[in-house]
Amino acid sequence: MDSEFDVVVGTRRRIRRSAPSYTRRYDHVDPMGAWALADESSEPVSDDVLSVIPTDPLWQPDRPAGDRTAALVADLIDDDEVDIDVSWHEAITVVDCGENLERIGCPHCGGSIDTAWWGDLLETHVADGFTTLAAKVPCCGADSSLDGLDFDWPCGFARFEIAVWNPGRGSFTDEELVRLANALGHPVRQVRAHI
Numbered sequence: 209m210d211s212e213f214d215v216v217v218g219t220r221r222r223i224r225r226s227a228p229s230y231t232r233r234y235d236h237v238d239p240m241g242a243w244a245l246a247d248e249s250s251e252p253v254s255d256d257v258l259s260v261i262p263t264d265p266l267w268q269p270d271r272p273a274g275d276r277t278a279a280l281v282a283d284l285i286d287d288d289e290v291d292i293d294v295s296w297h298e299a300i301t302v303v304d305c306g307e308n309l310e311r312i313g314c315p316h317c318g319g320s321i322d323t324a325w326w327g328d329l330l331e332t333h334v335a336d337g338f339t340t341l342a343a344k345v346p347c348c349g350a351d352s353s354l355d356g357l358d359f360d361w362p363c364g365f366a367r368f369e370i371a372v373w374n375p376g377r378g379s380f381t382d383e384e385l386v387r388l389a390n391a392l393g394h395p396v397r398q399v400r401a402h403i
């Protein structure tokens with residue numbers, strides 16, 4: 209059955225309805241596969257992406273719940289020109305905030321985590337996702353969950369994501385997030401990325 213939304217299963221690749229299309233941050237693809245890996249010179253424009261994800265990085269909705277929630281997102285955005293991608297990921301996938309990232313705080317020692325460490329981690333896992341969120345943080349060597357780090361702006365990890373490209377509005381309100389959680393059947397959070 210066709211969906212009015214772009215649905216991507218088992219991969220983090222996002223295909224937009226209108227070309228050029230590309231994934232978050234790292235590589236560019238169009239529906240014909242004509243573009244290959246990232247070429248900075250072909251970066252078309254910067255984008256703002258507003259993503260809604262389940263609070264549990266492992267949790268996935270069934271297809272009707274995902275589509276129902278995406279339909280509510282579309283209602284809240286209320287702009288037919290805005291691209292909305294709906295993704296079910298096989299592996300845990302990072303939903304990072306791109307250039308909005310200012311600081312990563314360590315919940316164990318209170319220090320700042322080198323964002324270069326985080327960047328390297330993203331590069332390593334961008335293709336295949338994460339099999340575990342367990343990590344040893346570089347500041348104090350503590351064993352931590354990546355999902356427990358204090359990202360400013362927020363980042364997340366998920367196996368389901370609704371991504372709104374250039375939404376033309378600010379973050380969802382608390383009341384809107386409650387409605388989205390009710391539609392999804394699971395608590396949600398949002399990530400705002402600039403890429």
Ligand SMILES: [Zn+2]
Nearest residue numbers: 314317347348
């Ligand atoms: Zn620390």
